[in-house]
Amino acid sequence: MASRKALAISAPLLGRILSRNQQAATAVASRKLSTGARNYGAAAAAEKELENPLKPPVEIKYTKLLINGEFVDSKSGKTFATHDPRTEEVIAHLSEGDAVDIDIAVKAARKAFDEGPWPRMPAYERVNILNRFADLLEKHSEELAALDAWDSGKPYEQALYGEMPGVVRNFKYFAGWADKIHGRTIPTDSGHFAYTLHEPVGVCGQIIPWNFPMVMFAWKVAPALACGNTVVLKTAEQTPLSALRAGALALEAGIPPGVLNIVSGYGETAGAALTHHMDVDKVAFTGSTEVGKKILQAAGKSNLKKVTLELGGKSPFIVCEGADVDKAVELSHFALFFNQGECCCAGSRTFVHEKVYDEFVEKAKERAVKRVVGDPFKSGVEQGPQVDKEQFNKILGYIKSGQEQGARLLTGGSRLGSKGYYIQPTVFADVQDHHQIFNEEIFGPVQSVTKFSGIDEVIKRANRTQFGLAAGIFSNDVNEINTISRGLRAGTVWVNTYNIYDTSLPFGGYKQSGLGREKGIYALENYTEVKTVVMPMINPAWHPLSSSRGRRDRVGKSIPRHFIHDD
Ligand code: NAI
Numbered sequence: 272m273a274s275r276k277a278l279a280i281s282a283p284l285l286g287r288i289l290s291r292n293q294q295a296a297t298a299v300a301s302r303k304l305s306t307g308a309r310n311y312g313a314a315a316a317a318e319k320e321l322e323n324p325l326k327p328p329v330e331i332k333y334t335k336l337l338i339n340g341e342f343v344d345s346k347s348g349k350t351f352a353t354h355d356p357r358t359e360e361v362i363a364h365l366s367e368g369d370a371v372d373i374d375i376a377v378k379a380a381r382k383a384f385d386e387g388p389w390p391r392m393p394a395y396e397r398v399n400i401l402n403r404f405a406d407l408l409e410k411h412s413e414e415l416a417a418l419d420a421w422d423s424g425k426p427y428e429q430a431l432y433g434e435m436p437g438v439v440r441n442f443k444y445f446a447g448w449a450d451k452i453h454g455r456t457i458p459t460d461s462g463h464f465a466y467t468l469h470e471p472v473g474v475c476g477q478i479i480p481w482n483f484p485m486v487m488f489a490w491k492v493a494p495a496l497a498c499g500n501t502v503v504l505k506t507a508e509q510t511p512l513s514a515l516r517a518g519a520l521a522l523e524a525g526i527p528p529g530v531l532n533i534v535s536g537y538g539e540t541a542g543a544a545l546t547h548h549m550d551v552d553k554v555a556f557t558g559s560t561e562v563g564k565k566i567l568q569a570a571g572k573s574n575l576k577k578v579t580l581e582l583g584g585k586s587p588f589i590v591c592e593g594a595d596v597d598k599a600v601e602l603s604h605f606a607l608f609f610n611q612g613e614c615c616c617a618g619s620r621t622f623v624h625e626k627v628y629d630e631f632v633e634k635a636k637e638r639a640v641k642r643v644v645g646d647p648f649k650s651g652v653e654q655g656p657q658v659d660k661e662q663f664n665k666i667l668g669y670i671k672s673g674q675e676q677g678a679r680l681l682t683g684g685s686r687l688g689s690k691g692y693y694i695q696p697t698v699f700a701d702v703q704d705h706h707q708i709f710n711e712e713i714f715g716p717v718q719s720v721t722k723f724s725g726i727d728e729v730i731k732r733a734n735r736t737q738f739g740l741a742a743g744i745f746s747n748d749v750n751e752i753n754t755i756s757r758g759l760r761a762g763t764v765w766v767n768t769y770n771i772y773d774t775s776l777p778f779g780g781y782k783q784s785g786l787g788r789e790k791g792i793y794a795l796e797n798y799t800e801v802k803t804v805v806m807p808m809i810n811p812a813w814h815p816l817s818s819s820r821g822r823r824d825r826v827g828k829s830i831p832r833h834f835i836h837d838d
């Protein structure tokens with residue numbers, strides 16, 4: 272494989288995409304490549320390269336549904352195709368699950384929960400199995416990253432060096448929690464002995480999107496399994512391949528049959544069946560706000576299953592007055608364009624202080640022109656194609672509306688090449704608050720820059736949105752940073768950095784960006800129920816108000832005996 276060697280050379284550089292040094296790394300990458308022919312500014316050369324897609328370094332081995340420890344056809348025998356966003360051609364046909372298959376998978380998960388070893392085994396055994404699973408995911412990182420790049424169009428190097436280490440770490444992190452999940456003993460006014468148990472919720476339905484297939488798999492599956500639950504996972508129809516491969520590794524690691532079931536299929540059929548199912552105890556979802564609302568309704572209409580939602584965003588990235596413009600441009604570029612702009616917390620509203628605005632706008636354009644767009648399997652590529660035709664058309668529609676509503680198009684604005692879903696990195700300046708591109712989630716490589724003049728103003732405008740997922744602040748002034756970060760209504764605020772997704776950090780949204788928090792210690796609450804156990808404690812050694820003849824209330828008065836039922 273010719274491209275393998277090339278990939279190895281630039282690995283250390285791009286491997287830092289999501290590390291602390293990510294901005295520096297991308298800056299170096301862009302400088303190095305800016306003289307080459309592959310950046311989108313050299314459009315003709317870039318387009319020519321797209322004509323000859325590289326062969327992905329992976330073989331597809333799993334296309335059936337994973338139910339009760341076996342790969343099986345869907346009951347209907349139906350299949351669906353997943354497509355290569357570089358070429359629009361079919362990659363593979365997969366078994367298409369629907370309501371019937373979801374029901375079979377839920378029954379398997381129910382049995383594994385009610386009767387199987389997973390929730391009952393000593394927690395340390397779960398620790399060991401989950402660690403084994405993490406090790407296998409690490410060993411097969413190249414394969415899993417290649418499946419994600421092929422299915423979604425994300426750069427292979429980004430998937431391999433930027434995402435897979437986080438996937439592995441996620442499983443190790445939650446494996447570490449698995450034997451440390453426990454309740455409290457609680458002193459009571461009445462002298463009763465009381466304690467809590469943190470028990471698994473039961474059967475968890477998990478529905479994931481296509482923009483980070485393996486990362487979403489890890490964020491959902493790892494905490495659920497660590498707490499002793501069983502899972503039915505519905506992958507996105509655009510990117511079903513990597514989870515099935517990972518499912519086979521889960522079996523190899525010793526996760527018992529029925530504990531992790533994976534059903535490929537569409538949202539309106541398989542997804543909806545999972546959310547309406549009467550025997551699913553909890554649903555976790557990442558995707559659009561529109562579908563998030565349907566899921567909450569489905570829970571209300573069925574069995575009031577517990578719901579966590581991680582939904583859309585329109586996150587502000589605020590560049591303050593004294594900012595180093597070059598650094599601010601690089602970071603805001605990364606905040607928006609990372610993963611083709613297909614990021615729930617993309618910094619998609621760039622607010623720039625009027626004192627640095629003109630310089631910023633000019634440099635933001637230059638940076639976008641230098642962005643390396645191309646075959647995701649080519650080394651050094653920063654941006655691949657969008658995931659599918661629907662997203663591609665949606666983004667082009669937003670670009671058109673930006674132009675029609677009077678935003679100033681600085682660069683980009685069209686597709687790149689004649690096949691596949693490549694879009695030119697696009698930058699709009701002078702975007703106004705009422706513009707559609709400033710209010711709705713574009714989910715593509717389109718940066719919208721607007722001018723502001725004061726801190727109170729920018730906080731107010733940044734908060735004027737239905738969303739509240741994330742925000743970025745770029746400033747050297749600690750007072751300014753504190754004022755803005757406290758003023759913003761967002762689940763995550765990144766200061767002088769962006770896109771840091773450490774496993775230990777809770778992630779989720781205010782307002783219509785979601786319900787609940789994933790990752791970190793907070794994720795454990797999503798996957799456990801608290802049981803309170805209370806019993807009488809007769810003559811305890813240390814209870815000052817107890818007596819052998821009955822109890823007293825907390826101010827010391829005797830409680831009449833006929834009120835005491837458990838003495
Ligand atoms: P979507 O919300 O329709 O899809 C996400 C997942 O939900 C997929 O697995 C899908 O099959 C499933 N789904 C769809 N309808 C369902 C239903 N009625 N019941 C249960 N599950 C259902 O998102 P889509 O259509 O792929 O993208 C539309 C927009 O949503 C994007 O342009 C973007 O703005 C946003 N989005 C946000 C994501 C995030 O990370 N928060 C991820 C993907 C999309």
Ligand code: MG
Binds near residue numbers: 562
């Ligand atoms: Mg949809």
